[in-house]
Amino acid sequence: MASGGDNRGTAVDHFRFSIICMAAVQPLDTTIAVVTPENIAFEYQLAGPFRRLPAYLIDLAVRWGVIVAVGLAILIIGGMLSALSTFYGPLTFAFIVILIFVINWFYGTIGEAYFNGRTVGKWFCGIRVIEVDGRPVSPRSALLRNLLRIADLAPVAAINTWDPDVPPIYFIPTGIIGLVTMMMTERMQRLGDLAAGTMVVVDERKWQLPIAKVDDARVPALASYVPGDYLVTRKMARTLATYVERRHFLTPPRRREVARNLSDPLIERFEFRQDIDPDLLLYALYYKTFLADSMTEPADLGPLAGYSPLAKDADKPSGLAEPLQSEIPDELGKPAQRQPVQRRQTTQRGDVWSHSSSSAAANPPPPAPAPAAPTSDPPRTAGDGQ
Amino acid sequence: MNVAKLLEKRRVDWTELERLCEAMELRGSTDSVSPQHRGASGVARFSSLYRAACADLALADAYQLPPNTVTYLHRLVARAHNQLYRTHTPAPGGWIRILFQEAPQRIFNDGCVRVATLVFFGLFALSMVMGASEAQFPGFAERICGTKMLEGTAESFKEPLAVRPEEYTARAAFYIRHNTGIGLQCFAYGILLIPCLVTLAYNAIVLGATFGYMSRDGIEGADHFFEFVTAHGPFELTAIALSAGAGLRLGMGLFYTRGMSRVDSVRQSGRDAVPVMAASATMFVLAAFTEGFLSPSGAPYLIKVAWSIFSSGMITLYFVVLGFPRNESERGSLVRTARYADLVDSRVPADEGDRDAT
Structure with a gap:
């Protein structure tokens, strides 16, 4: 019963949310919510002038391509028929003229009405016309918005603006009116869209479900040290996921710079060492929130079993197993699997977590730091308690 | 809580829905995906998968799905929504209804059509009078149209009208393209008001001046000119005025909102203007056929006059008899649509009542 009530609550909330969204587009964003009969508000991305202009140019080319192709076909047929009678010459001309008229004025209408709000250019550019309330575009709206395109392309410029010798024939559309209207309306509608009650949205053909894969062995290990009483809030979860x-688009220094804002308080809260890579910490928290199997399952630390990111372990000369087990026994099962930590390695152990230990977080760390490592790579010890 | 496992489980369904969407987009049916998706079972499968994806999207927040997964779901649901709710192909009877039921009603009641008609025929008559009376307004017609054009017009009507029948279709096609194009352009510019009025006034004044010039004494070919324009005049002049009227209706909606929000007002007037424009375009086509087939032919003048009177009568009947306000046409009208927001608004109190009761 209780769960039923909860579901109802979410449904009603969604209703509210969608009503708000329909009334006003979210500011500073080009997404718009559409309420479906399934009582869902899903989002569309609005298509702006930079997506629509290429679509228009493609349509222009297609339009004249169709006219030339069909016109040639009519000419050939008419030429063959005119051998029979002189009647067919003017008839061919008539068909071509009507073809030009119909294609030029009604190409967009026909495309949008019969192909679910898409013309060839829109199909190429991945955009689609829908009504402002999310329904498919109706033939009447398609007709109106396409007839009004000529007003959106106004004012027309003349060639003699640039070349005074040419007589003033105004035929170069500038599209300023459509552009200005698109800028000033919240759904990026041109005048034709406003009159027809339509909008153009992005409707991509190709996309894939993105799954973030964690390929760094240090991440699950570090995640296992996050205290069990730390609750990741919803806002925090969203921030982590974003x-x-x-982070794939950022360089490692930039990642650290961005992540430091969040990680510094967290390091204090978790009582971790100060030199932990901020990027790694956020990644580990993400792993714990979204990907880790369960709280109760032990993490398989593998070769990293001997290392601890905790600040109080930084100065300990040896033996991590006891304090760790007493600290977080649930998360660290299988103590027997741990390798006995060697003395020489413990001097090195903290470096695994810091960003300088491996050039990129994507690379798995060395199974165990080689004994020769400190001499061959002195910067690795920077910031450590040596 | 474990998002990875949840996604893995749901992903199978989402991928299937994607495949179905792809097939729907390319071929309009789900038949090609697999034998199980043929016919009705494919449609049923598609809609159940769509509902499942909707439910996943609704619960995305509760599941704490990562934002990119939510974006993916938004796109998936949008894509499936577009395939499930497709554009209705226009019904063949719909246009007849628009032309013979909606359009005359709108025209009869539309103030913008009256204004456009007054402007057009007023300027036309004024300019014709000014062009005809050479004594009071010397050089008026020449300044408006240019001497060259007027003389060219007079020259072309010197001979009696007898175009070879082969050329009728070509002429009709040319007039369809040229005149209907001007009408559509006038309509489209109507949303900006000024260009529409300029086009309308320009056509009225040039036509009037030409008529006036041709009606002066001593112009060669005047008889043939008036014989030529008699047959298609009623259709063509009415069509120009109508297209401008429809355009002005659009523009007025943008500037004079009648208490609605500007966007709603423009949308409303757009809906109102389409039938008028459709009637206008039909008249342009009728005029073009008359102008191509009857006007330039060597048919007796009586036939052309008869056709002119007949067409004027038809236009009058169309406007007055079909256009006279009737109550039942309100209910039977195709344009009765409601915005989704209104429907949602009307349902919210019921939902709240339900909720309070439980």
Whole structure:
């Protein structure tokens, strides 16, 4: 019963949310919510002038391509028939003229009415016309918005603006009116869209479900040290997910710079060492929030079992197993699997977590730091308690 | 809580829905995906998968799905929505209804059509009078149209009208393209008001001046000119005025909102203007056929006059008899649509009542 009530609550909330969204587009964003009969508000991205102009140019080319192709076909047929009678010469001309008229004025209408709001150019550019309330575009709206295109392309310029010798024939559309209207309306509608009650949205053909894969062995290990009483809030979860989605586009120094804002308080809260890579910490938190199997399952630390990111372990000369087990026994099962930590390695152990230990977080760290490592790579010890 | 496992589980369904969408987009049916998706079972499968994706989207927040997964779901649902709710192909009877039921009603009641008609025929008559009376307004017609053009017009009507029948179709096609194009352009510019009025006034004054010039004494070919324009005049002149009227209706909606929001007002007037424009375009085509087939032919003048009177009578009947306000046409009209927001608004109190009761 209780769960039923909850579901109802979410449905009603969605209703509210969608009503708000229909009334006003979210500011500073080009997405718009559409309420379906299934009582869902899903989002469309609005298509702006830079997506629509290429579509228009493609349509222009297609339009004249169709006219030339069909016109040639009519000419050939008419030429063959005119051998029979002189009647067919003017008839051919008539058909071509009517073809030009119909294609030029009604190409967009026919395309949008019969192909679910798409013309060839829109199909190429991945955009689609729909009504402002999310329904498919009706033939009447398609007709109106396409007839009014000529007003959106106004004012027309003349060639003699640039070349005074040419007589003033105004035929170069500038599209300023449509552009200005698109800028000033919240759904990026031109005048024709406003009159017809339509909008143009992005409707991509190709996309894939993005799954963030964690290929860094240090991430699950570090995640296992995050205290069990730390609750990731909804806002925090969203921030983490956004960060992990975006981090592939950032250089490692930039990642650290961005992540530091969040990680510094977290390091204090978790009582971790100060030199932990901020990027790694956020990644580990993401892993714990979204990908880790369960709280109760032990993490397989593998070769990293001997290392601890905790600040109080930084100065300990040896033996991590006891304090760790007492600290977080649930998360660290299988103590027997741990390798006995060697003395020489413990001097190195903290470096695994810091950003300088491996050039990119994507590379798995060395199974165990080689004994020769400190001498061959002195910067790795920077910031450590040596 | 574990998003990875949840996604793995749901992904199978989402991928299937994607495949179905792709097939629907390319071929309009789900038949090609697999034998199980043929016919009605494919449609049923598609809609159940769509509902499942909708449910996933609704619960995305509760599941704490990562934002890119939510974006993916938004796109998936949008894509399936576009395939499930497709554009209705226009019904063949719909246009007849628009032309013979909606259009005359709108025209009869539309103030913009009256204004456009007054402007057009007023300027036309004024300019014709000014062009005809050479004594009071010397050089008026020449200044408006240019001496060259007027003389060219007079020259071309010197001979009696007898175009070879082969050329009728070509002429009709040319007039369809040229005149209907001007009408459509006048309509489209109507949303900006001024260009529409300029086009209308320009056509009225040039036509009037030409008529006036031709009606002066001593112009060669005047008889043939008036014989030529008699047959198609009623259709063509009415069509120009109508297209401008429809255009002005659009523009007025943008500037004079009648208490609605500007966007709603423009949309409303756009809906109102389409039938008028459709009637206008039909008249342009009728005029073009008359102008191509009857006007330039060597048919007796009586036939052309008879056709002119007949067409004027038809236009009058169309406007007055079909256009006279009737109550039942309100209900039977095709344009009765409601915005989705209105429907949602009307349902919210019921939902709240339900909720309070439980």
